[in-house]
Amino acid sequence: MNTFLQLLISALLVSSLYSLVAVGFTMYVGVINLANFSHGDTCVLGTFLMMPLFLYATKLGWISASTGLVILILIILLIFLTGLWGAAIYTILVKPLLAAPRLILLLATVAAGQVIREAIRVIYPNGSNPQVFPKLLPSGSLNLSGITLGYDSLTIIFLTIICILSLNFIIQKTKMGVAMRAVSQNADVAQMMGINIEQTIISVFVIGSALAGMAGILNGSYYGITKFNLGSNLGIKGFSAAVIGGLGDFKGAIVGGVLLGFIEVFAAAYIPNGSQYQDVFSFLAVIAFLIFRPSGILGEKIFEKV
């Protein structure tokens, strides 16, 4: 029973990371029907931007003085930076190619991911090797009758829930969120109703990339390590989660992320030799979904119309 509860916590942890990545994917698909394959590499870009910032802050002596506050400021700064990066990706890469066939745009995002990944490897000192990521989250653990709850995993789950709730608030209650929903339902009609489509799409890219940066930092500080090519795996998992939940559906992305995280953690724990093959299990789950329910758990069934 104890191991089960322990696994439950770590499954929730993995789930929250995947959900954060999946939300960005599903929003891009919802608004401009594009799967941005450089999304996973945006996460890693976040970690590699964080490390020099943290080093600089340590050099200035800020970290030892009032650690929690400084780290919070750093994280907010970083989310801002990755959000800016998302806007840049849209203006430089996606916007000029919106008129081209979708295959071109898709391949361009794949190439952009490759460029980010390799640029990090080449530019960052000793970038080919794994880098030690600073511990941003509180250390120590809580012991509840045999179950150890690490403060770091609790913080990650807590932060993810806050992110998702505030995003839900933005989408449901604010003017910007209404614009996003309108554009994802029917862009032409939304434009006729006076919605600035361009602005809406940029805000979606900013939010998606900021969440990806957040996921990257949380991933890095939980495992204490980061590497230039982590993003391709994280990106694929995030996209898989979005597909399982139903592409274009915000809640679906979270459901998919949770399902994928649980599949991965429990398969690794209960299937013999499972930890070697945990990626295989999650991909099998995605393929099963694509065969039997291509629209995902919460997605509406899509009919192609002439």
Add this chain to the structure above:
Amino acid sequence: METINVKKRKTQFALRKLITPFLLIIVVALLYSIVVFDNWLITLISLAIGTGLFVAYAKLPALKTLITESMRKDRILLLIVGVLAIIAVPLTLRTQPYIIHILIIAQISIILALGLNFQVGSTGIPNLGYAAFYGVGAYTSALLSTKLGVSFWISILLAGCISALFGWLVGLPTLKTRSYHMALVSIAFGLVTYILLNNIAFTGGPNGIKNVPPPELFGKSLFSSLRIFGHTFPVQFNFYYFVLVFVLLAFVVSRFIFNSKVGLYFNAVREDEIAAKCSGINTSTMKLLAFSIGAFFAGIAGSLYAHYIGYISPENFNMNTSLQILGMVIMGGMDNIAGVGIGAFILSVAPEKFRSLADFRMLATGLIILLMLMFRPSGIIKQQIRKYSSKYLMSENSTQGEHHG
């Protein structure tokens, strides 16, 4: 006045006759400096000159018509020179086996790129895990010949078929879905193959398979050096011609499929799936066919690679390889067979010359794909517009009259 005009016309005519030989000299000189000199500066300069000439060709309509017309006129000469050059190259490189080795790798890349072109180019299916099919072919062939002692010819055929079977299986879940789902499934397949090859003891794990025997031809191993007229030729010499046969076959088959109805159906699926369905094309079959044919090519190429190098490991077949091959197709020109060949040649030879900058190889590949897609998505050579002569149309009309496109 008349005589001057005639004279002028005569000199113009003579000049026009010189265009093709002049072009040939330029192209051969550029290729020679790219392929043979082992100096990255020379390669860089030749590549820059080549790019400059190409931009001039693409941007100046007068030059374009002049060159295309003179090339069309002298196409037999071009063909003869081309064939002679391809056959004669290894003879001149007798003392530099490493360069022949690069050319063999380039040939294998051409087969791979032609295979991927069926999917990405003709049918418009993004396949981002193509290296996995390459790996399946290489491992099938290597395992068959090292563990069971099967001869090369049977194992290469089985490698192609098993790879094609995998292509069909990977295509299955993507039939009802959209292009990004296909991208996801292909990436997932690539990663799963990589993980499995690394973890299963049967395939040698991360150490791969060593000592794959070379192919045998007329009872003689291709690893025995030839001696002709007292000259000893390196083993690469044998392989060059051996793989060349497969490359020519790949070109012929690609050309045949492109010109056949299946090629037309592929393009119809790419342009508009619903319209293709309405015209009575079985789009599912076409997609599966594109997957299987492409994977078959990859399997053959993998088998050739395994038997040529003699050693394979999972690292040869990872995501980077997939992107490399994708880059070849995009750079050369999607759905253009000659263009894809050229792209594969450039992207497999040029990196060998920039070995001192090997760290930047994947970055350069990514940038090339990105810049090509943004500024010249049609690639080096544009897609051909299908031409239908009256003869073709008539034969179409007389049988059934199946109009498509």
